[in-house]
Amino acid sequence: MGGGFVTYIIAFLIVLSVLVFVHEWGHYWVARRNGVRIEVFSIGFGPELFGFYDRAGTRWKFSVLPLGGYVKMFGDANAASMPAAEQDGSGLSPEEQAVSFHHKRLSQRAAIVAAGPIANFMFSAIVLAVLFATSGHPFPPPTIGSVQEDSPASAAGLVPGDTISAVNGLSASRFADVSIAIRAAEGEPVLLTIQRDGETIEQSVTPELVTVTTEDGREFEIPRVGIVADSGPYSLTYSAISGVTETVSIAGMTLSALGEIVTGERGTEDLGGPIRIAQLSGDVAQVGVSALLWFMAILSINLGLINLFPVPMLDGGHLMFYAYEAVRGRPLSARAQEYGFRVGLALVLTLMVFATWNDLVNLQIFSLLRNIIS
Template identity: 55%
Template sequence: MDILGNYLIPFLIVLTVLVFVHEFGHYWVARRVGVRVETFSIGFGPEIVGITDRAGTRWKFSAVPLGGYVKMFGDANASSQPDAEREFTADERKVAFPFKRLHQRAAVVAAGPIANFVFAVVALGAVFALHGQPYTPAVVGEVQEGSAAAQAGVQAGDRFVAIDGTEIERFEDVQRIVRLNPDDQLRIVVQREGERVPLQVTPETRTVEDRFGNTHTIGLLGVTGSEVAYKRYDPASAVWEAGQQTVRITGATLQAVGQIIVGERSADQLGGPVKIAQMSGEVADTGLTNLVWFMAVLSINLGLVNLFPIPMLDGGHLLFYAIEAVRGRPLGERAQEYGFRIGLALVLTLLVFVTWNDLVQLTSFG
């Protein structure tokens, strides 16, 4: 019962919301361009419960809750592969997805990831307007003796102005950049007694373990900031700040993925469904505000991953459409089939890998 209440239920709530947002983006744009949607499913496999609306769309929950799909008329399956074996009438062509113009198909596919980013902006905007945005001035409170910052000449009272050309507005900006650049020399500019002082610092490499049992290799300067405050915004400013925060999270995620690809960061840090379930339960216990933050970050990652140019994912479809735009005609049926098989293999391999990481990091398994 503890596992059900503490982990499974929060995980299913978080996953259902994010999958619904993503798939509803596809559905909404598809309906706008005149595509008939046959199925809107939360989960895969056998249907558990569902209802059919007036437009003929079957809305349902399926047995395996790890994702979802929107199946459009004219597709052979949930992966949006065209049904090449069927002959379509003139009326059917008007509402079939494969017969829509290229820009319309691309819009339908891109709408899923875009919906995830929009959700993140709306969710964070609500938090910033109702609760406030966590904010720490970019002022050094203390400098640890012998730390990288001390060796570089950083002093208490210094205000960070820029790091490697990136403007610094708050202490969280410093943490984000430094954590992602262990053992890399950084050019920093601090304001000291009204003057700008250029310095060079190499963050110390440190392996840490978070509250969820994940180990991370990060960079540390050895400085502390002032106390965290919360700044509330009016609705328009909250949305703007949420957009900025979404861009920052997206950039940091891409940088971390790039570091994993080139070997600067361990792939063991990647988490899968088990870890997300664990984190959902842990975060839910800390309150609704933190849970909304967590969902916003997951939504950004879901949208970002789906844009990767891998067949089976939205980014793979967009890649095929880009090729179609250049060639003036779609790729051949065999080429697309091979592409989807490769994409499926990559996605399944990644799923197995991250799930293995999850199991290894669980105390009961280790």
């Protein structure tokens, strides 16, 4: 890890603390709006490092293990929101029941639980919108920003503002898709499907071969048509809309990648844990603020998605229990919920161990240890 170990640690703590705060703030804000008393708002797990009480009696604190956080509401038995033994009301006064999470209506409890992942998605959309409006898009859509004079694109009548939706019948969602398809044609004519002023136009363009010289003096030819992407910065309205659509797009790509891992089409080496996050946090922090914000936005989307998985202990597991309650008209038994949380804990810990193992393998820690021992 270049750039200093301290840089990586600081970047990791900032990234994770912000994302955990955003997630837990979603739970906290909606819970307070629904009259739930919040006992603890913690960034991290384990023993407390430092904290304070606010006027509502909530303990805000930072804890030793920075790998997550929690909001403990009145009526919770623990940080995972397992209901306390007295949730049936026999041990609570009417005043206490009024501020207890587990005595709220089903719709209120579901909204509080879902608010965490939703906050992550909203955070990502806002961050991406700000980036689009200030520094543009590093992976711009297939919209033409400028057309070079006396180029094949100019001769074919392409103009700035045209959006290329397909090349030779293959859809293009990014400008990079257009570039790849043109290079793959190796100088042969390409059929561009263009969206212009609400109309669809098909235009054939024959790339010109341009000789490029590398830094080491090597020369090779690249097919070009003479168009440059519209990489921004964009208007506030366009940026706001793009922040939402980009969040949805990244979430879709993430789910697709996970599906490929489950079906065996992709290897599990891409799964990373805390060590990978720390490494990437340090790497992007050294590139610049924009790169770090992009990384945080992507990580926030992943955090929101993971928490929606129907695994007990995660928000999706709670929502699964609430769906059962909505269908059956009564909550799942306390014993069944406890067993579910134990299984969920085992699954989460297993995934963390596996991801950390991947991190160590990718960092070649075991090869280093073998070399030291031998």
